[in-house]
Amino acid sequence: MDTRQPLDARATGLMLMLCLLWSAQQIVLKATADDFSPVLQIAVRSGIAAALVGLLMAWRGEPLDVGSGVWQPGAAAGALFAFEYLLVGEGLRHTSAAHMIVFLYTAPVFAALGLHWKLPSERLAPLQWAA
Numbered sequence: 502m503d504t505r506q507p508l509d510a511r512a513t514g515l516m517l518m519l520c521l522l523w524s525a526q527q528i529v530l531k532a533t534a535d536d537f538s539p540v541l542q543i544a545v546r547s548g549i550a551a552a553l554v555g556l557l558m559a560w561r562g563e564p565l566d567v568g569s570g571v572w573q574p575g576a577a578a579g580a581l582f583a584f585e586y587l588l589v590g591e592g593l594r595h596t597s598a599a600h601m602i603v604f605l606y607t608a609p610v611f612a613a614l615g616l617h618w619k620l621p622s623e624r625l626a627p628l629q630w631a632a
Contacts, residue, residue, distance in 0.1 A: 524602045530590070531598035540590035547586065 530539040558565065566572070593601055616623040
């Protein structure tokens with residue numbers, strides 16, 4: 502059953518605000534790079550986020566189940582994100598924040614293209630190709 506719905510103005514506006522917030526982070530990272538390493542800034546931000554997720558799990562009473570082996574895919578995804586953020590932090594030393602934002606926001610386009618060719622259920626419609 503297909504539950505996908507077209508985007509409305511609220512969803513589009515929220516996505517635009519989220520993208521503006523994320524791009525502002527890259528600008529702040531670049532602007533403060535001389536005083537505070539971008540990789541360290543990203544590490545501190547990620548550490549705070551991990552602590553907040555841990556507190557949320559504790560507040561909800563959710564156990565941290567490491568014995569069942571279900572944590573391994575999450576750890577692999579986390580390692581890939583950590584590597585991405587390491588490359589972003591180092592990349593900001595060699596290019597402008599604008600270039601880094603373009604690199605980050607074109608990644609989903611390449612993911613969509615890969616899914617188009619890999620999974621038949623994720624084929625792009627002609628209108629999506631035009632956009």
